[in-house]
Amino acid sequence: MVEILSKQKLSGTVWRMRLHAPRIARKRKAGQFVILRPDGDSERIPLTIAAVDAAAGWIEIIFQVMGGTTAQLSGLSVGGSVHDLAGPLGKPTRVEKFGKVLCVGGGVGIAPLYPIISALSEAGNDVTSIIGARSKELIMLESDIAAASARLLIATDNGTHGTKGFVTDIFKTLFAAGERFDLAFVIGPVMMMKAACALTAAAGIKTYASLNPIMIDGTGMCGCCRVTVGGQTKFACVDGPEFEASEIDWDEIITRLGSYKDFEARARENCQECRLA
Amino acid sequence: MDNKFTRINMKEQDPAARARNFDEVPYGYTDGEAVSEASRCLKCKKPLCVNGCPVNVQIPEFIGLIADGDFAAAAKKIKETNALPAICGRVCPQEEQCEKLCILGKKGDPVAIGNLERFAADWERENVSININDGVNTEKSAPAAKKAAIIGSGPAGLTCAGELVKNGFDVTIFEALHEAGGVLVYGIPEFRLPKQIVKQEIKYLESLGVKIVKNFVVGRTATIDDLFNEEKFDAVFVASGAGLPSFMKIAGENSVGVYSANEYLTRSNLMKAYIQNPSTPIMKGRRVITVGGGNVAMDSARTALRLGAEKSMIVYRRSEAEMPARKAEVHHAQEEGIEFHLLCNPVEIIAGGNGAVTGVKCVRMELGEADASGRRSPVVIEGSEFTLDCDVVVIAIGNSPNPLIPETTPDLKISEKRGTIVADESDGRTSKKFVYAGGDIVTGAATVILAMGAGKAAAKSIMQDLAG
Numbered sequence: 001m002v003e004i005l006s007k008q009k010l011s012g013t014v015w016r017m018r019l020h021a022p023r024i025a026r027k028r029k030a031g032q033f034v035i036l037r038p039d040g041d042s043e044r045i046p047l048t049i050a051a052v053d054a055a056a057g058w059i060e061i062i063f064q065v066m067g068g069t070t071a072q073l074s075g076l077s078v079g080g081s082v083h084d085l086a087g088p089l090g091k092p093t094r095v096e097k098f099g100k101v102l103c104v105g106g107g108v109g110i111a112p113l114y115p116i117i118s119a120l121s122e123a124g125n126d127v128t129s130i131i132g133a134r135s136k137e138l139i140m141l142e143s144d145i146a147a148a149s150a151r152l153l154i155a156t157d158n159g160t161h162g163t164k165g166f167v168t169d170i171f172k173t174l175f176a177a178g179e180r181f182d183l184a185f186v187i188g189p190v191m192m193m194k195a196a197c198a199l200t201a202a203a204g205i206k207t208y209a210s211l212n213p214i215m216i217d218g219t220g221m222c223g224c225c226r227v228t229v230g231g232q233t234k235f236a237c238v239d240g241p242e243f244e245a246s247e248i249d250w251d252e253i254i255t256r257l258g259s260y261k262d263f264e265a266r267a268r269e270n271c272q273e274c275r276l277a
Numbered sequence: 278m279d280n281k282f283t284r285i286n287m288k289e290q291d292p293a294a295r296a297r298n299f300d301e302v303p304y305g306y307t308d309g310e311a312v313s314e315a316s317r318c319l320k321c322k323k324p325l326c327v328n329g330c331p332v333n334v335q336i337p338e339f340i341g342l343i344a345d346g347d348f349a350a351a352a353k354k355i356k357e358t359n360a361l362p363a364i365c366g367r368v369c370p371q372e373e374q375c376e377k378l379c380i381l382g383k384k385g386d387p388v389a390i391g392n393l394e395r396f397a398a399d400w401e402r403e404n405v406s407i408n409i410n411d412g413v414n415t416e417k418s419a420p421a422a423k424k425a426a427i428i429g430s431g432p433a434g435l436t437c438a439g440e441l442v443k444n445g446f447d448v449t450i451f452e453a454l455h456e457a458g459g460v461l462v463y464g465i466p467e468f469r470l471p472k473q474i475v476k477q478e479i480k481y482l483e484s485l486g487v488k489i490v491k492n493f494v495v496g497r498t499a500t501i502d503d504l505f506n507e508e509k510f511d512a513v514f515v516a517s518g519a520g521l522p523s524f525m526k527i528a529g530e531n532s533v534g535v536y537s538a539n540e541y542l543t544r545s546n547l548m549k550a551y552i553q554n555p556s557t558p559i560m561k562g563r564r565v566i567t568v569g570g571g572n573v574a575m576d577s578a579r580t581a582l583r584l585g586a587e588k589s590m591i592v593y594r595r596s597e598a599e600m601p602a603r604k605a606e607v608h609h610a611q612e613e614g615i616e617f618h619l620l621c622n623p624v625e626i627i628a629g630g631n632g633a634v635t636g637v638k639c640v641r642m643e644l645g646e647a648d649a650s651g652r653r654s655p656v657v658i659e660g661s662e663f664t665l666d667c668d669v670v671v672i673a674i675g676n677s678p679n680p681l682i683p684e685t686t687p688d689l690k691i692s693e694k695r696g697t698i699v700a701d702e703s704d705g706r707t708s709k710k711f712v713y714a715g716g717d718i719v720t721g722a723a724t725v726i727l728a729m730g731a732g733k734a735a736a737k738s739i740m741q742d743l744a745g
Binding site: 023024027037041042043044068069083084085086087088089216217219220221222223224226227228233235238252255256258259260263267 | 453454455463491492493494497498499518520521522524526530531532533534536537539540543544548549556557558560631632679680681
C-alpha cells in the first residue's frame with residue numbers, strides 16, 4: 001500500500017498525484033516510469049514519473065483519464081492509498097552535454113518531458129522546449145518548464161494559448177528560419193510523435209521518442225510492450241522506453257495500441273468515477 | 278487394488294466438461310485409495326526413488342506412513358526436505374525422476390509417488406492447523422541472525438527461503454510483481470495448480486518468519502550492491518526466473534492477437550482475465566494456435582479452450598515423441614480435443630487490413646539427423662506451404678534470461694552465449710562473493726523441482742559460507 005499525499009486536477013481529465021515512495025524517489029532518473037494498480041483487482045498500468053523529491057520521499061505522477069483503471073485512480077483520495085507501486089522502471093534518458101537540444105511535448109506527454117528538460121539543462125545544454133495541447137487548460141507545468149528551459153514555445157490547436165496550430169507548426173517555422181539543433185526529444189500521443197519525428201528526421205536532427213505501448217509486468221517478462229526498432233523486436237519496458245525515432249516502426253505501434261479499444265471503451269462507460277471526472 | 282503391478286489412478290474431471298472450466302483436472306485420492314496405492318510400495322532397503330528426487334524427499338518413509346494411515350506424519354516427513362509438497366505433487370515430472378527409478382516399474386506401474394505426495398500435503402492443509410514453530414530453531418532467530426535476501430518468489434526462491442529460515446536466518450524475499458509465487462502464479466494455470474494452494478504454501482513460509490516484499494524490482498528499485506551496502510544483507514540468492522519470452526522472428530509476429538505464452542498466461546492467471554468482467558482484458562479467440570511443444574504450450578492451448586475457443590490447435594515442428602511436455606499433459610490436452618499439427622513450422626503470421634491476425638502460414642517438416650540435443654532435427658519439405666486460419670496466436674517457444682540483474686551487477690559473471698548467470702549448479706555459488714543463483718536464471722527454462730533443488734543447494738552453501 002502506498003499513501004496518496006496530494007491530488008490535484010490539472011484540467012478536465014488530467015490529474016496530478018503525489019505518492020509516498022522514498023525508495024523510488026531516491027533511485028529514479030529522468031525518463032523512467034512506474035507501474036501501479038489502484039486496488040487489489042486492478043489492471044497494472046505504466047505511468048511516467050513527472051517529479052520527485054528524494055529528501056521528502058515522494059514521487060508525482062500525472063495522468064489523463066483514458067480507461068477504467070485511470071478513472072479508478074482518479075477516484076482515490078488523499079490519505080487513501082494505491083494498492084501496488086513498482087519502479088523506477090525502464091532505462092533512464094541518456095543525459096550528457098549535447099549542445100542545442102529541442103524538447104517537444106504534446107498533451108499528457110508534457111508531464112514526462114519536464115524531468116528530461118530539467119536534467120538536460122542541468123547538464124549544460126541549451127534547451128528549447130515546445131509544448132502543445134488541444135487548448136489552454138491542457139497546457140500543464142508551463143511555469144516549471146519555462147524556468148527549466150532556455151526558451152519555451154507553446155502551441156494550442158484552438159489558439160487559446162500560444163501559437164494556433166500544432167507543435168510541428170512551430171518547429172517548421174524554426175527550421176525555416178535556419179535554426180539548427182544537435183538533438184531532439186519527443187514525448188506525446190503516438191500520432192503527434194510520428195509527425196514530429198518525421199519533421200526532425202527531415203531536418204537531419206537525431207531524435208529520441210519515449211514510447212508508451214501497453215504493458216503488464218514492466219520488467220521484461222511478458223513481451224506485450226514489444227516494438228520494432230531498426231527492424232528488431234525490442235521490449236519498451238527494459239530496452240526503452242526511449243528509442244531513436246528514425247528506427248521506430250510507428251504504424252505497428254499505432255496498430256498495437258488499438259488492440260483493446262473496444263474493451264477500453266466499455267470499461268470507461270462502466271466506470272462510475274469516469275462520469276464524475 | 279488386487280494387482281501389485283497396477284497403479285490406482287486419480288479420478289479426473291470428464292474431459293468435455295473440464296475443457297470449459299478452470300477447476301483442477303484430477304480430484305485427488307480418497308483416504309482409501311491413498312492407503313491402497315501406498316501399500317504397493319516394496320519398501321526397498323536401498324530405495325532408488327530417493328536418488329531421483331532433486332530435493333531428496335524420504336519417499337519410502339512417507340509412503341509407509343500413508344500405508345499406516347498416519348497422514349499427518351506423512352506430510353511432516355515430506356516437509357522435512359520439501360517446503361512445497363502440494364505444488365510438487367502436482368507439477369513435478371515424477372515419471373522422469375523418482376517414479377522412473379521405482380523397481381515396480383520394471384514389471385508394471387511404478388508407485389504413484391507424486392499422487393501420494395499431493396495426497397499427504399492436501400490432507401494436512403485441509404485437516405491440520407500448522408504449528409508455526411514446527412522444525413524452526415527459534416533460539417537462533419535472534420537479532421544477531423544473519424540476513425539473507427532472496428530475489429524472486431518462485432520455486433527456487435521459496436525453497437531457499439524455507440531452508441534458511443528454518444536454520445535461524447533473517448530472510449527477506451524481494452518480488453517484482455504484486456503477488457508472490459513467480460511462475461507458480463503467473464504461469465501455471467489454475468486447472469493444473471490452484472492458486473489457493475500456492476497462497477497457502479507461501480503463508481506457511483511467512484508463518485515461519487520469511488518476509489516478502491512485493492513490487493520490488495531488483496536491478497531497478499535497488500541493485501544487488503545496494504542490498505549489501507544499504508540494507509546490510511549478508512548473502513543474496515538470485516532466483517529471478519527465465520525472463521524474456523522468445524519470438525520466432527518471422528513476419529507478422531507483432532500483429533494484434535499474437536501473444537507470448539508469458540503474456541497470455543499472465544493475463545489469464547495473474548491478472549485473472551479468465552473471470553467474468555476482468556479489469557485486464559484478454560483476446561479470447563475463436564480459433565487459437567499455440568506454437569511449441571512444451572508444458573507451457575500445453576497450458577496455453579488448454580487455457581484457450583477454457584476461455585471459450587471453438588478450436589485450440591498446437592503447431593509443433595517435430596513429432597510427438599520429441600515434445601518436451603510431460604506425457605500426462607499431452608494426453609490431457611488430446612483428451613480435451615486440442616488439435617495437434619505436428620511436424621509443422623510457422624513461417625509467417627498473416628494479418629488483415631486492421632492489423633489483426635487471421636492465420637498462420639506453415640510448412641511441413643520431416644525428421645532428419647539427430648542434433649546436439651539428441652533429438653532428430655526437423656527439415657523443411659519443399660513446396661509444402663499451407664495456412665491455418667486463426668484469430669489468436671500464442672508463442673510458447675521458450676525464454677531468454679532477464680537482463681536487469683546482469684546489467685546492474687558489474688562483477689557478476691554472465692554466460693556470453695546464453696545470458697544466464699554463471700553459477701555452480703551443485704552449490705549455487707557465483708563469481709561474486711556471497712551472491713548465489715539458481716533456477717531458470719542459471720539453467721534456462723527448466724522445471725519447478727530443479728529450481729527447488731537449486732534453492733536448496735544454495736541455502737546449504739549460504740549456511741556454510743556464513744558459518745561462524
